[in-house]
Amino acid sequence: xxxxxxxxxxxxxxxxxxxxxxxxxxxxxxxxxxxxxxxxxxxxxxxxxxxxxxxxxxxxxxxxxxxxxxxxxxxxxxxxxxxxxxxxxxxxxxxxxxxxxxxxxxxxxxxxxxxxxxxxxxxxxxxxxxxxxxxxxxxxxxxxxxxxxxxxxxxxxxxxxxxxxxxxxxxxxxxxxxxxxxxxxxxxxxxxxxxxxxxxxxxxxxxxxxxxxxxxxx
Numbered sequence: 001x002x003x004x005x006x007x008x009x010x011x012x013x014x015x016x017x018x019x020x021x022x023x024x025x026x027x028x029x030x031x032x033x034x035x036x037x038x039x040x041x042x043x044x045x046x047x048x049x050x051x052x053x054x055x056x057x058x059x060x061x062x063x064x065x066x067x068x069x070x071x072x073x074x075x076x077x078x079x080x081x082x083x084x085x086x087x088x089x090x091x092x093x094x095x096x097x098x099x100x101x102x103x104x105x106x107x108x109x110x111x112x113x114x115x116x117x118x119x120x121x122x123x124x125x126x127x128x129x130x131x132x133x134x135x136x137x138x139x140x141x142x143x144x145x146x147x148x149x150x151x152x153x154x155x156x157x158x159x160x161x162x163x164x165x166x167x168x169x170x171x172x173x174x175x176x177x178x179x180x181x182x183x184x185x186x187x188x189x190x191x192x193x194x195x196x197x198x199x200x201x202x203x204x205x206x207x208x209x210x211x212x213x214x215x216x217x218x
Contacts, residue, residue, distance in 0.1 A: 033068075047079070050122070051190075063134065067122035068186045073146070078132045079118035121156065122186035140181065141171060156181060172205055179210045192217070 020026055023040035030047050037054035038044060044061040050068035055061060057074045064079040066072070083090040092099035095110040116135030120126070124138050127146035138144070138154040145161030145168070154160050157171045157180070170177065185193070193200075199213050 056128075063116070064118040064120065064132075066120045067124065067140070069122055070120055070124045070126070072126045073128040073130070075128055076126055076130045076132070078120075078126070078130075079116075079134050080131075122184075140186070141177075143171065175207050176205055176210065179207060180205075183210060183214065185213075 017032075017034075019034070019036065020032070020038040021040040021042065024038050024042040024044070026032070026038055026042070027045040030044055030049070032038070032049050033051040033053070035051040036049045038049075039055060039057045041058045042055050042061070043059075044055065045063075047061050047064045047066065049055070049061075049066040050070070053066050053068060053070035053072070055066075055072040055076075059072055059074060059076040060078065060080070061072070061076075062079040066078075072078070083092060084095060087095065091101070093101040093103060093105055095106065097104055097106055097109050118132050118134060119137045121138060121140035121142065123141045125143045126132070127144055127148065129147045130144050130150065131148070132138070132144070132150040136150050136153055138150070139156030139158065141157040142154045143159040144150060144154065144165065145159070147163070148161050148165040149163045150160065150165040152164070154165070155167070155170075157177045159168045159171060160166060161168055172180070196213065196216060199209070199216075202209060
């Protein structure tokens, strides 16, 4: 559980940020790029989010590092804490001072909740109603289909779906993926990306397209 004071501090901290909805619950210990957008009814704590990424309505984000240009759809749950599995009970009432039962049976936390961070690379698209378990790493350019439950790492530029999530296919050929990972376009300055926006309008990508883009940059 998380002290409500952190969320109260977050309300005042983000009160005048037009890109963070006043109807969201965003704790003060998040690191949010000023170009990121947090929509209404989002609950977010102990997380980071990069430029031009957004989290849509009614999503929960906990202990996650979200890269740049990521699209998080509505009703997603990213990075939920785990419960202890080796003790007699999985109920946190027996081991945590502050817990979901709203009752205190111990004076201090006996075992720290497993808060394994989720890492979302850059340019990741997460569909509606997706659950991503704590500790999962989602590679750059990956796509997670609506309703998926992601329990294992997702490779860069993979499209996954299902319960549990499995790889359906890859967005590009291995050669193109390799060039994109080396190019790292998401790290380019805003003005550079704007000046070459025609590159993002192409319906398909080849190795030649990427090489042409690199030549333009030089």
